[in-house]
Structures are given as structure tokens and as C-alpha cells.
Amino acid sequence: MTDNQQPDMGDTPPQPGLRFLEWTVYIMGGLLVIMLVVLLGGIAWKATRGKAPEEPPKASLVEIGVPAGATIGSVTLDGNTMAVQVTASGTQEVVVVDTKKGVVVSRVRLKPEGQ
Known part of the structure; x- marks a missing residue:
């Protein structure tokens, strides 16, 4: 074997x-x-x-039963809850409405102290 000779790796x-x-x-x-x-x-x-695009919310009708001749004192809206102050023949009442569901949640009758 000479110095310039290299082993053949292709045969393995x-x-x-x-x-x-x-x-x-x-x-x-x-x-x-x-x-x-x-x-x-x-x-x-x-x-x-x-x-x-999102559909606009459908308008809903909420009917609040009030006596004839009643007046609305104020309306307050907080998120989906609306409070309506109703005065009828000397008595005051606050009606709470869920505007998202369209239902009356509660009615609070206000009366003077001592009665």
C-alpha cells in the first residue's frame, strides 16, 4: 500500500x-x-x-299596567333595567322593568310613614 492510496468506502x-x-x-x-x-x-x-354584520335588536313592547289618570314622574335606565315612577291618585309606585327580556320585574308601592 502506498501513501497516496486511500481505502475504498463505496463498497461497504x-x-x-x-x-x-x-x-x-x-x-x-x-x-x-x-x-x-x-x-x-x-x-x-x-x-x-x-x-x-350583526342584526339590530328587535324592538319589543312592554306594557306596564297603570291606573287611568296616572302620571309618570321619572324614568331611570341602568343597563338592562328601567325604573318608572308612577303617581296615581295620591299613591306613588316604582315599576322595575327588564328591558332585555321585556318583562316587569317588580312593583314597589311607596306610602308615607305612619300609614
Whole structure:
């Protein structure tokens, strides 16, 4: 053997599990690339898709039973709750209404002390 002579490495057979490992690395790399493309496509789709316009709330009618000749003193609104002060023939009453559900929640009759 001379100094310029190198051993021939092309004749050695590959190890048995090396070919399988090489293919699994290629497949996993391809799956990562595909998943990245799908992720970026999903982000772009959500960014360009417009949000559907919301329907305006339907108007509802709430009937509050009051005696004839009654007057409304004041109306106060706090979120979805409305309080109506009703005066009828000397007695005062506060009617509490849930405006979202359209129902009368409670009635509070006010009377002077001592009666």
C-alpha cells in the first residue's frame, strides 16, 4: 500500500435501519412544511374574511299596567333595567322593568310613614 492510496468506502453496505430512518426524516420534514403552509393559509383566510354584520335588536313592547289618570314622574335606565315612577291618585309606585327580556320585574308601592 502506498501513501497516496486511500481505502475504498463505496463498497461497504449501508446499515440495515439507516435507509428507514432517512425516509422517516424526509416524511416528517415534508409534514412540517405542509402544516406550516396550512397554518399560514388559515391565518390569511381569517384576516381577509369580513365579520358578518350583526342584526339590530328587535324592538319589543312592554306594557306596564297603570291606573287611568296616572302620571309618570321619572324614568331611570341602568343597563338592562328601567325604573318608572308612577303617581296615581295620591299613591306613588316604582315599576322595575327588564328591558332585555321585556318583562316587569317588580312593583314597589311607596306610602308615607305612619300609614
